[in-house]
Amino acid sequence: MNVNLPPELEGRLTISVTEAAKVLGVSRDQAYLGVRTGEIPSLKIGARIVVPVAPLLRLLGVEPPEQGAE
Template identity: 45%
Template sequence: MSVWPEAAGILHLSKASAYAAAERGEIPTIRIGRRLLVPTAALRRLLQLDEPLDAERM
């Protein structure tokens, strides 16, 4: 997903704040050409949405 508007919207950040956080490394990003993207898995980890599987689910 893109830093702006998708990731910024999820994180409730302005455009400037989202890009500044990406520049500081607080939001993990990858660059493809001119686009700065946030991997979905990285954003889920940042928001602590990835729950480890417990033994009962396996």
Template identity: 45%
Template sequence: MTTTLATAASVLGISRSQAYRLAATDAFPTPLIRAGTRIIVPVAGLLRLLLLETPAPAADDRRLDCGGEASVDATTAPPADYAHHRWRHHAEHQGDDE
């Protein structure tokens, strides 16, 4: 999988013009593929660069969330001041006198 240099710049937090300057001087921090005038960034190299800054998870820790606390989902009750105006069922509608 690959992405554009502009997208890679955004992920890395640098400007697009800075990314092109680094690519032109062969100083971009990940490997690049040049196809004619296009510059393509392999996602694997980008991920490798980003993952160097974070500690590796333990082998038995396969959770996506680190906290382990329950999150808000469909089974969570809405707040007390939540109004169902849009979905409220009205027993009487105007024009329903038939």
């Protein structure tokens, strides 16, 4: 599926859980629950939790653009 990415995802490898909530159209609390249950892919870096963009897009049925592709 070829779609235009929201500007906040363009060129980024990870986003915050709050940004992922906006992309998914759910509340921040629901997004953190999804991270805790493993429904939303995430990485913990120190005390911070980030959501990798490529797996998030695949979760939505969107094939992420290749890195460096124009």
